[in-house]
Amino acid sequence: MGSGADQRPTEPAQRRLAAQPFRATMPAMGVFITFLLGIGNFAMHRAVLESGHPMLREVRWHASSRLGRMSMALEFVLLLAAMLLVDAGRTGWGMTYAVYSGLNAIVAWTIVTRRF
Secondary structure, three states, rough: OOOOOOOOOOHHHHHHHHHHHHHHHHHHHHHHHHHHHHHHHHHHHHHHHHOOHHHHHHHOOOOOOHHHHHHHHHHHHHHHHHHHHHHHHHHHHHHHHHHHHHHHHHHHHHHHOOOO
């Protein structure tokens, strides 16, 4: 009777165990969504770099291929940081990355369609 192994789990403990698979999928889903946003950001970034927009030609430092790759590396660092923070349970960073992606989409669209 003195051993704790004989005792059955209480009702709240059973509910807590049943909810764990759902909690485990939440960060994974956030990381997946952040990853998809990152793919979009990379595609938009590349489209802007290859657009041949006059604004990019005026900025000579950005037109060189070496610095274009550095800007893609910075994009990767942003994505990696957002994914790591979302995986750690910091959903605010995922929302911040989503806002960044939305603004990035607007700016990329205006540059690629030459509306700016």
